[in-house]
Amino acid sequence: MxxxxxxxxxxxxxxxxxxxxxxxxxxxxxxxxxxxxGRPNEQFYEAEKLTVYLDAYCRYLREERGLTEAQVKTQLFQYGRTNGHIHDLIARMLEKDEGIRAAKESIVVTVGCQEGMFISLRALFSAPTDVLLVGMPCYIGITGAAKLLGIEIVPVTEREDGLDLQELEDTLSRLKAEGKQPRALYLVADFANPSGKSLPVPARKRLLEIARGAGFLIIEDNPYGFFFREGPRKPTLKSMDEHQQVIYLGSFSKSAFPGVRVGYAVADQRVLGATGKQHLLADEFSKIKSMLTVNTPALSQAIIGGMLVMNEGGLLDANxxxxxxxxxxxxxxxxxxxxxxxxxxxxxxxxxxxxxxxxxxxxxxxxxxxxxxxxxxxxxxxxxxxxxxxxxxxxxxxxxxxxxxxxxxxxxxxxxxxxxxxxxxxxxxxxxxxxxxxxx
CATH class of the missing domain: 3.90.1150.10 (Aspartate Aminotransferase, domain 1)
Incomplete structure (x- = not known):
């Protein structure tokens, strides 16, 4: 026992x-x-379309990527690239739907967004003095992952208009005095779970300035950004990010359907290696993913790939x-x-x-x-x-x-x-x- x-x-x-x-x-x-x-409604799903999406993706591989039938078979049925094989289509979608310009090499295709959270935390947090900042109240997926990894969590109050930036600055000063290092802030800037609150655009700009000045990254999770009730849509933090301060996490659970279990992380930060060479943080994410889930299921990626191809590269209009x-x-x-x-x-x-x-x-x-x-x-x-x-x-x-x-x-x-x-x-x-x- x-x-x-x-x-x-x-x-x-x-x-x-x-x-x-x-x-x-x-x-x-x-x-x-x-x-x-917090599930999406099933009235938008049709089982018959799964084969349609797969067929569309196979045509894309043959006609646009120039793959042979043998290569298509390998793409669908084998383990495949650790970072995923629809990263180019996701990069196109991000630019079309969110105004985010991300190199395809900076994108890691994950098993849902939850894996992206776990990988981000495992990669960034290395010292006992490192802390994770979160808006409070907070989605339990990120706090649960942090607890499983033994990472200290420091809350920052959410106001009616989103994160309290004055409290954030006060918290940063306190942590510095205590000898602790905020490594990242997790935030859902649009229609947060559980509160439903959103961060105004001026506050988004100020938050990016605070993050740069204090030297921490922002982990922006955006599962609900499509579903605005009162427009216009606000720009994502990542689309405003000029200094690679934001790791952007996305998922197809709401814009497609949860059962496909496909998400992604945009990790375009540069990492300086011991030899003096630079590489992408996405490359570090790949190492963790290879030990965690090996790769994201190829058939799930193919379904999402087919949806993107059929909708001219984006999913906003399809939603x-x-x-x-x-x-x-x-x-x-x-x-x-x-x-x-x-x-x-x-x-x-x-x-x-x-x-x-x-x-x-x-x-x-x-x-x-x-x-x-x-x-x-x-x-x-x-x-x-x-x-x-x-x-x-x-x-x-x-x-x-x-x-x-x-x-x-x-x-x-x-x-x-x-x-x-x-x-x-x-x-x-x-x-x-x-x-x-x-x-x-």
Whole structure:
């Protein structure tokens, strides 16, 4: 029998149980309307198109790349290049859709974006004094990866308009005085998970200046950038990056579909080797990937390659229908919240929520705790599921907040789900009148 204390200490961290707990709740209450998963909606998928994408990619290999039938077969069925074989198509997509000019050699095709996070952390963090800065609240994928790697995480508060840059500068000064070195800042600048918040353009420029001055890199994760609700789209940090301060992580999970498990990292930073020669950080990423997943599945890459070829090199225009759908879903959620939590009624006056500019998520603040006990009551007695926001904080924070994801539901399900949520919260408030009235 193995002893728990003989395993890695990070495995006892409660945050690593979050996904299992939410999955268990969903399994136990299958009839509940769930605002928990940040999944794309499946109405945009057609199984028949998989072979169409594969055929398009094979034609591209033959006609544009000049590969023979034997070479096409090898490309599809063998392990292939560690850094991936659709890096040229991704480079073309980034320029067309995001205005990012990246050499194809700087792109590593990953198994989803999560691998890109892990590789970035493993490559950059080498000393015990190195720390990772994150906006707080934060996506648990990056904090979980950092914990598994034994990397110290330092939070910086998110305000209504994104990362608090004054707090960031104060934190940098404090860390310097403590003899610690911030190596990177992880940030979702557009419609962040879990908060739904975005960083204004002037703040993006200032952040790049701060990063350059302090000598840390920015790990920009951009899974939701297509899905803007109010335009125009903001430029990515990477498209504004003139000094290679940004490692850009992307994924096809939202713009294509999650089951393909293809992401990418743009690591165009220069590395000075011991012999005095320079090479790309992407080359270092390749070493880690070769020991982690060997390579990203060739057939998955071929499907994405076919999608890119069929859509003239980009996916933004191909997602117009999905962009409209997620906008309408967010509008439906905000409208339902206004109707079912009316400011004219005393019980609802202390319930608030943010209004994201796009994406899948928003956050509600309650005058009571949004904990596992309330979630259990919500699923069991009101048939509606959501995510406690405290899961996305380090230590304390988010105790009275919950996250709603509106991507996976229909407008009718959203309306019914918010109706049920209002009943839950009103009932919970009525059971705790003294506490509810004391908040104001």
């Amino acid at each position: 193995l002893l728990q204390n003989a395993l890695h200490a990070s495995l006892t961290d409660p945050s690593l149980e979050v996904m299992n707990f939410l999955n268990e709740i969903a399994i136990r209450f299958p009839e509940a309307i769930s605002f928990a998963p 117009r229908e999905a962009i409209r759908f997620y906008k309408e879903n967010m509008d439906a959620t905000l409208g339902a919240l206004e109707r079912h939590f009316p400011r004219s009624e005393a019980w609802a006056r202390d319930v608030t929520w943010n209004v994201p500019e796009g994406g899948f998520f928003l956050v509600m603040k309650l005058p009571i705790e949004a904990d596992e006990a309330l979630l259990e009551q919500s699923a069991k007695h009101h048939q509606v599921i959501w995510t406690p926001m405290r899961y996305f904080y380090l230590g304390s924070g988010g105790e009275t907040e919950l996250r709603l994801s509106c991507s996976y539901l229909t407008p009718a399900e959203i309306e019914e789900g918010i109706t049920r949520l209002a009943r839950l919260i009103r009932s919970a408030l009525e059971q705790q009148p003294a506490r509810a009235l004391s908040v104001g």
